[in-house]
Amino acid sequence: MKIRVNPITCQAHGLCAELFPEWIRLDEWGYPIINPETIPRVLQAHARRAADACPTLALLLERE
């Protein structure tokens, strides 16, 4: 599983970086910088939580 953001929908709420700091950090304007690598199984629950929490539903989980 990988995580990706729709940059048009993203409004820089920043919840994703709070819920999944292992994979997502914020730039100086509050927009996510996401690790493009495959998310290890042990962290996938965090990825799901971050995607569910996004107020604009901008995060996409991509199965490989």
Add this chain to the structure above:
Amino acid sequence: MNATAADVALPRLLSGFAEGGMAQLDRHLALHGPLPSATALPGDALVELAERAKLRGRGGAGFPAATKMRAVNASRGRAIVLANGCESEPMSAKDALLLGELPHLVLDGAALAARAVGAELVIVAYEGPNSDARPSLEHALKQRRAAGVDAVRFELFAAAEAFLTGQETSLVAQINGGAPRPTFIPPRPTARGVRRRPTLVQNVETLSHLALIARHGAEWYAGVGSEEEPGSTLVTLLGAVNAPGVYEVECGAALQPLFAAAGGLRGPLGGLLVGGYFGSWLPAALAPALELSDAGLRRHDAAIGCGVVVALPAGACPVAETVRVAIYLASETANQCGPCVHGSAAIARTLHAIAQGTAETGALADLARWTASLPGRGACHLPDGLSHFVATALRTFPDAFADHARHGPCEACSAPELLRIPPPSGPRR
């Protein structure tokens, strides 16, 4: 330049070009011959032919044409062909030349592309309501209707004048009635594009090559160019050459013969811009040995892109040129993606401050960080292109940037502009 077989074989696309007006249908057919019929060359054979010819997109990204055709054919629904003649890149002139002077080549290629994906409708898009393309296309279509050469229907579309107008998803959005703004992928236009139908978007030069490949075959196409990159390509050569303009060269050609074809350099070279505003600055010292091949350019972190090559004269100021283009690109953001809206503006603002000698310490470090972190974070590649353009400028002209940061504008800063910036088209939402 030695007279090799390749030199004799070129020009191909531009062989029908004559001063004083577009190539009429009779002249076009006398020169190139008729298109092979759908029985002689059916759609699936055309896709295979494009694959064997290793035909790649000439709009900038260089994507294999056959792969795109196959993606459209794998999607459900009747396909549409969108011939993309929106140059967008302010320094490029090749697409306007093809539409204005050699429209039958473009329309041949578009009709063939329609055959390859089973489309009944071709939309030809050009930039700007006042473009010279429209009268030439209308005239060419009238001639074709009278001669009954096409099995497809053609529509013309005047796209907005903006840097992002020709970006694939932005063009599709406009035709569908929206603003000229890129959309998020998925869906790709190959799956859902114009009128929600699978859409094959191909640059008009790509289509023009297809028109000749269909007539003469993949082996003929590979008669010039290299094994990895067969065929010829159009280059818009500008700057410090005696005869700037559009030239047809074999793919992977060396830069020096191209300079020679353009009457040579007007004076010493200060640097090179390869690939236009989404391209790379390269030091002048590379020019003597530079090959415009994929591999030759990749070695220097560059690509031919839309085919623009600018020879920066030694007297010009690379800082002033870079700053103007960066401000222009930042102003062309579609205002959709946060990283682009904020990052592009920050890059442009900081570069401007450096050029004025008013930047704070750490400005160069800021630029390095932004140009490294922005790519890939927009719906389109505007942040990527701007970042690369600026990063390669900083790398190629470090002394010039350091001098400006310390002392402000140089004498050459007020010289006439080399890199063209379109006049502002008024506020966009």
